[in-house]
Structures are given as C-alpha cells and as structure tokens.
Amino acid sequence: MADKKQQVSRRQFLNYTLTGVGGFMAAGMLAPMVRFAIDPVLQPKKKGEFISVVEVEKLTNEPQRFDFEFEQEDAWYTSTVTKSAWVYIDENEDIIAMSPVCTHLGCTVSWEGNEDYPDQFFCPCHDGRYEKDGTNIKGTPPPEPLHRYEHQIDDGMLYLSTKAKPRGEA
Numbered sequence: 001m002a003d004k005k006q007q008v009s010r011r012q013f014l015n016y017t018l019t020g021v022g023g024f025m026a027a028g029m030l031a032p033m034v035r036f037a038i039d040p041v042l043q044p045k046k047k048g049e050f051i052s053v054v055e056v057e058k059l060t061n062e063p064q065r066f067d068f069e070f071e072q073e074d075a076w077y078t079s080t081v082t083k084s085a086w087v088y089i090d091e092n093e094d095i096i097a098m099s100p101v102c103t104h105l106g107c108t109v110s111w112e113g114n115e116d117y118p119d120q121f122f123c124p125c126h127d128g129r130y131e132k133d134g135t136n137i138k139g140t141p142p143p144e145p146l147h148r149y150e151h152q153i154d155d156g157m158l159y160l161s162t163k164a165k166p167r168g169e170a
C-alpha cells in the first residue's frame with residue numbers, strides 16, 4: 001500500500017516537472033515570436049519627415065525635375081521609395097515644389113512637354129495642361145492643381161516632404 005502511494009507520487013512529480021519545463025521552453029520560444037509580430041505596430045510612426053533633395057543655389061525660375069529617394073517603413077517591411085518633384089523659384093522668391101503626378105489619372109507631367117504649349121506643364125496621356133504654378137487649365141482633363149511638397153531649407157540644402165499634398169494643404 002505504501003509502495004503504491006510512493007509510485008503514484010513519483011509519477012505525479014514527473015508529470016508536473018515535465019509540464020513545467022515544457023511550459024518554460026514553449027514560453028521562451030513563443031515570446032520572441034509574439035514580440036516580433038507586434039513590435040512594428042507598437043513603434044511610433046515617423047512624422048514630418050523631410051528629405052534632402054538639392055542645393056538651393058541650383059534652383060532657377062525655370063521648373064527643374066529632381067528625383068529623391070528615402071526608406072519607407074510599412075509595418076513589417078522597409079522599402080526604398082523614389083519620388084520626383086518639379087521645383088522652381090517664383091516671382092516672390094518663394095520655392096515651389098510640385099509632384100509630377102497628373103491629378104487626372106496619375107500619368108507623369110513634364111514642363112513644356114508639348115511644343116504647342118510653352119510655359120506649361122503637359123500630360124501626354126489625355127493632353128492635360130497646367131500653368132507654371134501647377135494650376136490646372138480649364139477645358140483640359142485634370143480636375144485640380146498639381147499637388148505640392150512642403151519644403152524646408154537647412155544649410156543651403158532644399159528638403160522636401162515625403163508626400164505631396166493638394167494645393168492649400170501643403
């Protein structure tokens with residue numbers, strides 16, 4: 001009788017020990033996985049990021065196209081994004097930086113892209129046209145002006161925001 005009691009207790013002891021060790025091992029393996037899965041969601045988002053694009057002294061009164069790149073973190077993925085901007089200095093000495101993405105259906109506009117329309121941006125997809133400041137020309141397909149980048153100047157360099165916004169918001 002005493003032997004039987006002792007045998008049951010050993011079995012229970014083994015069960016508890018193995019369950020406990022197994023539990024610790026499982027928790028040890030799962031914790032990093034859970035942390036990896038939710039970590040990006042817990043990180044604060046970067047806001048108001050500006051990217052260095054060109055020396056201010058290279059800007060003129062004529063729109064010039066500049067491309068710039070930056071790393072974009074999208075939850076679990078980091079990718080390199082390339083953007084472009086048409087940039088010039090207007091008659092008030094303000095820097096104007098516009099997205100080349102047509103506000104009609106997203107084709108790429110070019111400054112003086114059609115010789116019939118000098119001093120205008122031209123979209124080849126549906127003959128969309130914009131004034132130099134990005135205002136859409138009535139009677140052509142684009143429904144709104146070209147979007148604008150916000151800008152900053154630091155140590156002689158022009159920095160642009162990573163996103164262009166509708167006119168009035170930038």
Ligand code: FES
Pocket residue numbers: 102103104105106107123124125126127128129141142
């Ligand atoms: S996409 Fe530019 S005019 Fe249609």
